[in-house]
Amino acid sequence: MGEKEMEHTVDRLNRPAYSIIVPTYNERLNVAIIVYLIFKHLPDTNFEIIIVDDGSPDGTQDIIKQLEQLYGEDRVLLRARPKKLGLGTAYLHGLKHATGDFVVIMDADLSHHVQFFTFSYPKYLPSFIRKQKETGADIVTGTRYVNNGGVHGWNLMRKLTSRGANVLAQTLLQPGASDLTGSFRLYKRSVLEDLISSCVSKGYVFQMEMIVRATRKNYHIEEVPITFVDRVFGISKLGGSEIVGYLKGLVYLLVTT
């Protein structure tokens, strides 16, 4: 083996296999728990957690610095931004600092406190990794709408809206994934880099755009079941403006992909 090849191999061995990007805003308690849970559920995996904090005033960054000390600065990386700049660009920012071959995106909605359901995400990380290894997929996406997956805390109206939106999107868009707005995915880094540069939407339409564009580009997409527990029982997060936003996103994807 030549010296250069050796260096290359050593470099590969030192680099983490997985970069987990977690965007945060005012989540000092939650971020500690999520980091702890990730370490708990991935005991023998070489990974790094990149936390993109948008200038939280509540001391989130102090906690992240403590976590850096605790777990090591090569495992937990704070990559802060000065102010709230949105989710799509948070991933882009995290991606710039990611060194793993695969990137996991865990969506904590920046406009709210971290959602209850994100606590459940670390538990599913091993199944994402296993699925990718088994199938060699470019993207593994979490889906709530299959056996062993599921949703808790939605009333009938919320379920009805969700089903209606899903049937509409599946029929018109043929997106190649059963859960379009799912916010927990594993990407090959090159694939994510390719996709993220062509996606312009915001919020959950961004997640939809990512998966639809991936299907159009013939990337190999696999699904694993995840669960989703809404913190506040029965309160629909899909108001009129969200429905209009969703429909606009649908039309946008119809004419651009």
Add this chain to the structure above:
Amino acid sequence: MKHIFKIIAVLVAISAFWVALLETSTVPRSYTWLLPIYLVVALGCYGLFMVGFGLMFFPTCPQEAILLQQVADVVSAAKNNFGLCIFNFHCHFQY
């Protein structure tokens, strides 16, 4: 190809078939005139069936909610004496 063009192509093909039926009068015209209405009704039925079916078998996870609530309880307990608890909370729950 943009997806909207695929949908338009399908619609155009269906319309062309319908117009051809009207022109050639292989089936009585009064029937042919009703075909688009049947199509719309069929699409509506398909949509309703898919939504209804999805609702009937909507996957839920009540057991997951119980587990997560335990995590949330630890979080709210930790809120009071944050500094002490932050790195010790893992002793308190199994998730």
